[in-house]
Amino acid sequence: MTYNFSTKCIYGNNDATSCDKSGAISFPIYQTATFAHPGVGNSTGYDYSRLQNPTREQLEKVVCSLENGYDALAFSSGMAALTALMELFSPGDHIISGNDLYGGSIRLFNNINNKNLLKFDFIDTSKEDIEKYITPSTKAIYVETPTNPMMNVTDISKVAAIAKKYNILFIVDNTFLSPYFQNPIDLGADIVVHSGTKFLGGHNDTLAGFIVVNNEELSEKLRFILKTVGSGLAPFDSWLILRGIKTLAIRMERQQQNAIAIAQWLKANSKVKNVYYPGLPDHPGYEISKNQSRGFGSMLTFEVENSEIALHILSSVKLIQFAESLGGVETLITYPMTQTHADVPKDVREKNGITDNILRLSIGIEDVNDLINDLSQAL
Numbered sequence: 001m002t003y004n005f006s007t008k009c010i011y012g013n014n015d016a017t018s019c020d021k022s023g024a025i026s027f028p029i030y031q032t033a034t035f036a037h038p039g040v041g042n043s044t045g046y047d048y049s050r051l052q053n054p055t056r057e058q059l060e061k062v063v064c065s066l067e068n069g070y071d072a073l074a075f076s077s078g079m080a081a082l083t084a085l086m087e088l089f090s091p092g093d094h095i096i097s098g099n100d101l102y103g104g105s106i107r108l109f110n111n112i113n114n115k116n117l118l119k120f121d122f123i124d125t126s127k128e129d130i131e132k133y134i135t136p137s138t139k140a141i142y143v144e145t146p147t148n149p150m151m152n153v154t155d156i157s158k159v160a161a162i163a164k165k166y167n168i169l170f171i172v173d174n175t176f177l178s179p180y181f182q183n184p185i186d187l188g189a190d191i192v193v194h195s196g197t198k199f200l201g202g203h204n205d206t207l208a209g210f211i212v213v214n215n216e217e218l219s220e221k222l223r224f225i226l227k228t229v230g231s232g233l234a235p236f237d238s239w240l241i242l243r244g245i246k247t248l249a250i251r252m253e254r255q256q257q258n259a260i261a262i263a264q265w266l267k268a269n270s271k272v273k274n275v276y277y278p279g280l281p282d283h284p285g286y287e288i289s290k291n292q293s294r295g296f297g298s299m300l301t302f303e304v305e306n307s308e309i310a311l312h313i314l315s316s317v318k319l320i321q322f323a324e325s326l327g328g329v330e331t332l333i334t335y336p337m338t339q340t341h342a343d344v345p346k347d348v349r350e351k352n353g354i355t356d357n358i359l360r361l362s363i364g365i366e367d368v369n370d371l372i373n374d375l376s377q378a379l
């Protein structure tokens with residue numbers, strides 16, 4: 001059975017009645033480390049929760065259905081998912097990566113993967129000629145789109161065609177738009193990763209991460225890595241994310257509606273120099289976004305005149321909270337310079353326009369007038 005998106009958020013592609021013999025409407029939390037075998041050589045399908053647990057499996061099925069993948073694997077955080085993903089590669093392998101990434105991903109590539117002799121080129125995949133960077137040892141292209149925090153948009157189908165031509169993996173971090181607005185596998189990506197902590201969970205209460213793949217071979221390799229390194233998502237956390245996803249569709253709609261109103265309000269404010277939101281028609285990624293995504297999301301970055309104003313806003317907001325993370329029902333404001341991007345090398349930060357004049361907003365589901373009033377008094 002295949003259902004439409006909002007239905008899949010609740011059931012995946014399973015029949016509603018198939019989830020549990022007791023008739024439980026909410027999928028049970030199987031809080032067990034291990035499973036009894038019916039006999040020698042027999043298994044219920046579950047052996048030990050590091051390998052698989054029914055609650056995690058249900059969550060994986062739902063996420064897999066949302067991304068139209070072949071398989072989805074749930075990890076204890078987005079970074080745990082990325083760390084496991086990088087185990088696909090061997091010393092000497094070269095990866096072409098976007099340059100305006102989540103700070104933690106850059107820290108992983110530059111400090112852990114680099115130490116294990118993976119080599120990276122960081123480029124602007126929204127603009128630069130990717131083929132120029134391909135060498136015989138290139139094994140993957142890794143992009144976030146829209147990027148964090150500058151909201152640059154990469155043409156997913158275009159990059160997918162290059163990856164196919166050279167027979168290399170194409171990986172998309174789809175955290176910012178969530179599967180509600182964008183499905184990279186449908187556009188030719190091989191692997192999608194998510195920080196499930198963000199929109200999928202949606203309530204700023206649980207960490208989680210996902211890898212979704214488009215074929216059996218990748219699924220088998222990554223399942224082997226997951227059971228070996230042991231960073232799978234725990235049963236209770238799996239349940240929290242399952243519960244969060246049930247409202248993904250309506251949260252995304254409301255968050256986007258609020259974000260568009262706030263982007264327009266900021267743009268009209270004389271103290272704001274620039275607004276980076278792909279849903280504004282003068283944003284360079286507007287047309288590509290309209291082609292490849294079903295929406296523009298609820299992340300936006302804005303630039304003020306100087307760092308004093310930025311710091312003043314951070315200390316003056318009352319309803320909007322000054323905190324890292326994004327995608328939840330609560331509107332959060334971050335200062336990428338000292339928070340999410342503190343470990344990004346200074347020259348890279350400056351090249352990408354991440355200065356001490358920029359602030360990033362993750363818009364929640366509050367009443368938009370209350371949010372605008374708060375920004376208004378802070379500005």
Ligand SMILES: *Cc1c(COP(=O)(O)O)cnc(C)c1O
Nearest residue numbers: 077078079102175195197207208
């Ligand atoms: C937060 C985030 C991550 C890391 O996920 P965690 O769940 O915090 O470990 C990776 N990529 C993007 C785009 C993120 O926003």
